[in-house]
Amino acid sequence: MTRRARAELRILARDPLLLALLAGIALAIAVFVVYPLLRVLLASFQADGAWTGATYLDLAGRRLYRNALVNSLGVGLLVGVLGTALGYLAAFVLTRLDVPCRTLLHYVTILPIVSPPFVSAVSIVFLFGFNGLVTRQVLGLDDFSIYGFHGVVLSQVFTFAPIAYLSLRGVLAAISPTLEDAALNIGATRWQAFCRVSLPLSLPGIASAFLVVFIESMADFGNPLVLAGASFPMLAPQAYLEITGSFNLARGATLAIVLLVPSLTAFALQRYYLAKRQYITVTGKPATSTSKVVGPVTKWILWGLVVAFALLVASFYAVILVGAFTRVWGFNYTPTLAHFAYVFDVGLQSVKDTLVVAVLSTPVSGVLGMLVAFLVVRRRFPGRTALEFGAILPFAVPGTVVGIGYILAFNAPPLVLTGTLGILVLCFVFRYMPVGIQSGIAVLRQIDPSIEEAAQNLGADGITTFRKVTLPLLAPAFFSGLIYAFVRAMTAISAAIFLVSAHWNLMTVQILNQVGSGRLGVAAAFSVVVIALVLVAIGIISLLLRRWSRHTAMVRPA
Amino acid sequence: MTDSITIAHLNKVFASPEGGTVAAVKDVSLEIGAGRLVTLLGPSGCGKTTLLRMIAGFEEPTSGDIFFGTRRMNEMPPNRRDTAMVFQSYAIFPHLDVFENVAFGLHLRHLSGAEIATRVERVLELTGLGGFARRAPSQLSGGQQQRVALARCIVMEPRVLLFDEPLSNLDAKLREQMRGEIRELQQRVGITSVYVTHDQAEAMSISDEIVVMNAGAVAQRGTPHEIYAHPASRFVAGFIGRANFVAAEVLDAQGVAVAGVRLAVAGLAGGPVGTRVTLVVRPEAVRLSQAEEGLRGTVVRATFLGNVAEYRIAVAQAGEWLVEVPNPVENGLFAVGTVVSLTPSAAAVHVLA
């Protein structure tokens, strides 16, 4: 150990509680984030108890797996481009242009973020499937197939464009429109002002949004499972099938590693290369000037595009809602409550289980996230960057990889967790912590450290300072982290599908089963229930935030 | 109970972000008597804040010791040192109201609710915040926020009070008023205090003693009067107030020669005849007349400032002097170009070796 590390530990040791907590968190991250990944890596290099690279060679030699890799990458890249373009368009129109219904359009656009993973896939089947409303009833096609490349791309663009929209909204809001004004003022045409000023300034943000969408697309499990079809293999569902269908752990693990590499690469690029290159040109007060780089005609065309997207999103949800109350889509459109009756009868246990897992994992994940942010920003200790990296790593690891890692790691002593509530909760706690951590870090960096020093100075130890000062100041980040963790816990599928059991089952898995057995009505009813629960929870959490931080409007002392 | 502070051979070396190291505090030794208010005064970057933060426990000394009374504090974490610090940014808890801010530290001591209420109310009265208990910090003016920070410290009855440029965010008028209040309050509660500032007027007006720092080391310590009248170095003389530095040669025990003219100097510590010395002549200690004898110079610039007239006077072979003459309304102003005679007061001229 270096002298510096020893000095840091010595200082930390004067606050034993905090040191113990830090050690606990580090250990937990090692066990529940890093260790499962190592197990996947090890499993991919083992066959019949011996070390080998054979599984990789085997994989490379087979058409099916080569196609799965190419397909996943191809879909990921295309969805990345389309999703980012759509997200940029929506962000630009809704932050920069003076157009009607901006708030409404904003909420409709982000709706897909809070919905379970199959909503758009199921809607697409309802609309464009063999018995689809559009394809069969309206257009009368009988040889059109939505399954395959185009279906997956369509569904994923709808699911992930909103993520790009949200992050690009932040990027655009941080670039002062007065810069465009300046360019116009010195004689640039509108097109020049956009291409030479606005676009280059948001380029790092665009690239970053692209990579995030790419990561999400690679990791996506639900859409490909429903829409890819047998002739269009993709990595995440293939890995799942290898394990649950053929019980071939080694091959599943190998596919998982193949899936992990592009995701991690994109993550590393996003975090260590692009993050440092984002421009922030906001100076003090938010500028309210709207963009003048688009003429009136262009403006309404762009707005029309965003409205069209919002209408499509809305129609997807309408279809799900109607589908949930329709006896048999495509054949018998009589209204019925049978699907909901099923959900609240046979499916009730999974509704309860889902809520228990989400309610248990959300606060733990939220508090832990803020604690990690606090430790990383405000304390010096050896291995700080490693801890931060480990804590936000799950963001980049596809759920399929995590799920396989958890069954490999916690199926046998020393830690047997498979089939328990614990494994689901632990999985969700660590998987959905990174977003909270990142917003916590961002907020903390803007809070004057002397506020916390003042608490210490008045006699508070590290934990008390965190509890009484840091956490309340982090309230906005904390609650948005809670919302994120809850939404993801309610809608998770890719890792959870490996971890559910007869005792602990989840609604998303039920949706998948219903889709698999062709009972789309029940799947739609489940989806409606999930969305309703998520919206109620968001309402409750927002209410709590308002009550808890009665002085949130307060600014830092001058 | 309040304590004396003893600092022995304290050093702080930072690893600088560019690589390499910065010696922020260099071999500082100090004793601060119980109940006294000592200011650390010096230019920006001279290590005042670093020294204060080591006393509070926020920075770890690289070497050297800190004692409160006879107890060595080096390993004591900040929350157990029983110091109370007023931060430059006030560091008021934005999520708590005035009362809760002041009560924060008392709660941590697990005092009864009733006792907390009495103590907080008493201190709020003392600091003129009586009517503001339920205000949120954002609803207070800068001066009021400053008082909350002060009240939050005083209510703890700490062993040591620490101030890091507590007035630097206030406007000039309020600054003068608050420094009076701080001084009065400190004397009333009698808590040993260390006060950091780079404003010499502030230091002069509130300190029992001033420690002038330069580049991490102590340049001089003494009462405001000692420091002003007998600066130990050119740096101290220049930093505390304004000064003319005049090259001179010792003639005998009572006089020196400046540009060939004899000036009387009191308390010339000796030194052999012919030694070259530097005189510190304060601008207000020079009398101007139109007599045709002694040291003479030409007025280069004359500025009317209301309470004083400020002159720049070019003196042959003795550089340009800054001279302040009081009450120009009554005494009138010498015009630019006038030749005047300069007579420094023998008692006020200080000789640097």
Ligand SMILES: Nc1ncnc2c1ncn2[C@@H]1O[C@H](COP(=O)(O)OP(=O)(O)OP(=O)(O)O)[C@@H](O)[C@H]1O
């Ligand atoms: N954490 C740190 N890491 C590296 N260098 C530091 C650190 N803190 C202070 N320094 C350096 O130590 C020196 C002394 O800093 P300090 O803050 O004590 O100055 P100061 O006298 O309080 O100045 P000011 O009047 O501007 O507040 C400066 O050169 C500063 O750059």
Ligand SMILES: [Mg+2]
């Ligand atoms: Mg300072």
